[in-house]
Amino acid sequence: MNHLFFRQDTVELARKLLGCLLIHRTPDGVAGGMIVETEAYVGAIDKACHAYRNRSERTEIMYHDGGYAYVYFIYGMHYCFNVVTGPEGEGNAVLIRALEPVIGLDLMRKRRRMNQLRNLCSGPGKVCQALDITKNEYGLDLCNADSPLRLIQYRYIPDAKIGASPRINVAYAGEAAAWPWRFYVKDNPYVSIIGS
DNA sequence: GCGGAGATTTCC
DNA sequence: GAAATCTCCGCG
Numbered sequence: 001m002n003h004l005f006f007r008q009d010t011v012e013l014a015r016k017l018l019g020c021l022l023i024h025r026t027p028d029g030v031a032g033g034m035i036v037e038t039e040a041y042v043g044a045i046d047k048a049c050h051a052y053r054n055r056s057e058r059t060e061i062m063y064h065d066g067g068y069a070y071v072y073f074i075y076g077m078h079y080c081f082n083v084v085t086g087p088e089g090e091g092n093a094v095l096i097r098a099l100e101p102v103i104g105l106d107l108m109r110k111r112r113r114m115n116q117l118r119n120l121c122s123g124p125g126k127v128c129q130a131l132d133i134t135k136n137e138y139g140l141d142l143c144n145a146d147s148p149l150r151l152i153q154y155r156y157i158p159d160a161k162i163g164a165s166p167r168i169n170v171a172y173a174g175e176a177a178a179w180p181w182r183f184y185v186k187d188n189p190y191v192s193i194i195g196s
Numbered sequence: 197g198c199g200g201a202g203a204t205t206t207c208c
Numbered sequence: 209g210a211a212a213t214c215t216c217c218g219c220g
Contacts, residue, residue, distance in 0.1 A: 076213030078204050095203055125204045
């Protein structure tokens with residue numbers, strides 16, 4: 001995947017990223033999984049987006065060309081991983097909310113102190129803990145074949161298998177709170193909220 | 197400087 | 209249902 005791919009419309013990309021593999025290589029080994037749940041955030045119009053009228057040191061990477069990693073720290077204890085999308089200057093990103101574990105299962109189990117496969121990567125904070133993604137990964141180029149953090153085409157998810165819903169925990173965002181910009185693979189047991 | 201709130205997870 | 213826990217931002 002190259003930067004051209006990530007320059008597409010952000011909501012469209014949130015759908016297309018389902019079925020891709022996210023892989024992180026560290027000195028401990030390689031870990032990764034298939035993306036099964038995403039959320040789109042669009043800076044120009046979306047009150048829930050960190051880059052909504054808020055260009056700062058923290059959000060700076062969101063304004064770059066698509067295909068870079070945006071990682072932020074939340075609630076004093078968790079990291080969340082996003083893919084920057086769209087052309088330069090817009091402030092868009094797709095939050096990766098859940099993976100189906102594929103590579104490095106034992107490494108992820110160890111990092112999560114958890115054996116149950118369904119609880120390894122079923123939430124944005126869990127994904128970062130299982131893959132050891134922290135602020136050190138902020139700004140990494142996801143398109144570079146030599147990068148330790150990469151996105152790779154893996155499975156094609158047909159439209160009929162894609163569900164949509166409002167995004168999670170953005171009630172404060174006014175009318176944007178109701179926009180159906182969360183996407184997930186239907187009937188996949190590794191999404192963060194079962195039954196939706 | 198200070199205070200509040202947050203794209204979460206976990207356990208009671 | 210609430211605690212844990214910290215960084216950033218806005219206010220003044």
